[in-house]
Amino acid sequence: MLEQRDDADLLRRYRRGDTEAFGVLYARHRVGLYSFLKGLCSDAQLAEEIFQETWLSLIRSDSQQQPERARFRSWLYQIARHRLIDHWRRQGRAAPLESFDESVHDQPQGDGEPEAWLQASQDRERLEQALQELPEEQREVFLLRAHAELELAEIAALTQVPAETVKSRLRYALAKLRRLLAAPLGEEVCR
Secondary structure (H helix, E strand, O other), rough: HHHHEEEEEEEHHHHHOOOOOOOOOHHHHHHHHHHHHHHHHHHHHHHHHHHHHHHHHHHOOOOOOOOOOOOHHHHHHHHHHHHHHHHHHHOOOOOOOOOOOOOOHOOOOOOHHHHHHHHHHHHHHHHHHHHHHHOHHHHHHHHHHHHOOOOHHHHHHOOOHHHHHHHHHHHHHHHHHHHHHHOOOOOOOOO
């Protein structure tokens, strides 16, 4: 069964002509990858463009994931991150890591009550506002951990900073998010 295969094997199968393998790979990573890109660039249209470029790069590339260097997921997010940085460079802009938003795929499921939908919407808005308060480096590390589920060493390799720096950035990000999200709505939090 394809769903039980690892990502690198699915990619190899796809490159040998098994389109169903790509479908499994895509389904496995689409929500997290899009959410990561949307969180870095704060622009749904740009996130979608980079998302598509990432998958096209993966498909067109002859290169393979190097298991001794990184997991497939880490490799995929590195491709996405590089595509976004390339886009910003072509635009002559610095990397503006501005905000985060949950994708439309993360909407509450089922026939929930309107109050539940409203609460979920307010929670997402609060999280978005809290993430906007984080310094760019902390936000990136948080998003890589939350959406890509990367290990700290993988984040360090991807961002090219020491693992201890990644650990500190994540710790500071989590502490600030806890403070911001614990504060009652509308209350200013000391920075």
